[in-house]
Amino acid sequence: MAVAKYSLSTWAFCRRKLSVSVGDGLLLITVSCKCKGTTLTEWIEKIENCDSVAAIEEIRIAVFGKKGVLAKAFAEMKTAANEEKAGIAKELNEVKAKLNSALNEKKIVLETEALKVAMQAEGIDVSLFSPLSERGATHPVMDTMDRVVEYFSNLNFSVETGPMVEDDFHNFEALNLPKYHPARDMQDTFYFKDETLLRTHTSPVQIRTMMNTKPPIRMIAPGSVFRRDFDITHTPMFHQVEGLLVDEKGKVSFANLKFILEGFLHHMFGDVEVRFRPSFFPFTEPSAEVDISCIFCEGKGCRVCSKTGWLEVLGCGIVDPNVFKAVGYKEVSGYAFGLGIERFAMLIHQIPDLRSLFEGDVRLLEQFR
Ligand code: PHE
Numbered sequence: 001m002a003v004a005k006y007s008l009s010t011w012a013f014c015r016r017k018l019s020v021s022v023g024d025g026l027l028l029i030t031v032s033c034k035c036k037g038t039t040l041t042e043w044i045e046k047i048e049n050c051d052s053v054a055a056i057e058e059i060r061i062a063v064f065g066k067k068g069v070l071a072k073a074f075a076e077m078k079t080a081a082n083e084e085k086a087g088i089a090k091e092l093n094e095v096k097a098k099l100n101s102a103l104n105e106k107k108i109v110l111e112t113e114a115l116k117v118a119m120q121a122e123g124i125d126v127s128l129f130s131p132l133s134e135r136g137a138t139h140p141v142m143d144t145m146d147r148v149v150e151y152f153s154n155l156n157f158s159v160e161t162g163p164m165v166e167d168d169f170h171n172f173e174a175l176n177l178p179k180y181h182p183a184r185d186m187q188d189t190f191y192f193k194d195e196t197l198l199r200t201h202t203s204p205v206q207i208r209t210m211m212n213t214k215p216p217i218r219m220i221a222p223g224s225v226f227r228r229d230f231d232i233t234h235t236p237m238f239h240q241v242e243g244l245l246v247d248e249k250g251k252v253s254f255a256n257l258k259f260i261l262e263g264f265l266h267h268m269f270g271d272v273e274v275r276f277r278p279s280f281f282p283f284t285e286p287s288a289e290v291d292i293s294c295i296f297c298e299g300k301g302c303r304v305c306s307k308t309g310w311l312e313v314l315g316c317g318i319v320d321p322n323v324f325k326a327v328g329y330k331e332v333s334g335y336a337f338g339l340g341i342e343r344f345a346m347l348i349h350q351i352p353d354l355r356s357l358f359e360g361d362v363r364l365l366e367q368f369r
Pocket of ligand 1 (some may be wrong): 200201202203242243280281284315317336337339
């Protein structure tokens, strides 16, 4: 092609030149070998000299924007003679492609640099020593509960649960504790209207499980229970684990109960002596309270065991026939036991005041990490 230079501003007078003034720059679209790239080079230089993504963006708008030099050039091209249009369009498109790739390349370079700078400024130095952050721990009560549950789970006892808001039937009546019974006195609790109450022990879960399943049963029931108590060894809310085993009549004896509980207490307290002391629970007959030899004085007698050498740790017995009657079980035998988790935790960790377990004082809790 013979045309040397197109200057858009002088288009009407000089069809040889095609150029557009833009701000301080000038876009010259060149088609001849002689003039090729004169101001295209300038634009490219401008692009290469850019030192920020924002500056690149400014040039992009000046060149490619709606009112940019290329738009103008294309618009003015329409006024060119028909036979020249194709040639001019080709040249303009080439210029467009070159500027586009120059802009994109420079943009990538600048963005990469900016990222590097930002990373240096905001990056985290992983080699930097930092003081250890506060580490949480399982609460001693839950930790003790887990140990108990794990022991019986390993012996194939299922883990059952029941509601904390119980009704009178499951908490008392079905457990052979009728309304007039004096043993209810020891388990005063929080009552709602309509015969519901906060359960005083986990024993109602025995009733619920028996009413929902057929024998044989081998279960434990861990959970919170509530009583109207508050002193150095009692809190209004505490935790128990209940145990119940039911099988055919004549199959379950006190000897089985003793064997299971002795193994369990040795697991929890180590090499202690275990003593079964006759006691009373309305839902078991015979009933026993179980003591271990004092782990603090090894049975010699100290403050913790009130000089007796023994620590009471749980209640148990052979399930009373009236309980089986209440749930409609016939021709069965079984044993049951119940223990307070806080009592176990207090003994294991030598915690003098049970109430401190629920005060949320980190100075106490951080000792159990
Ligand atoms: N439920 C009794 C209590 O809370 C404990 C217990 C459970 C005793 C099962 C015997 C059998 O005191």
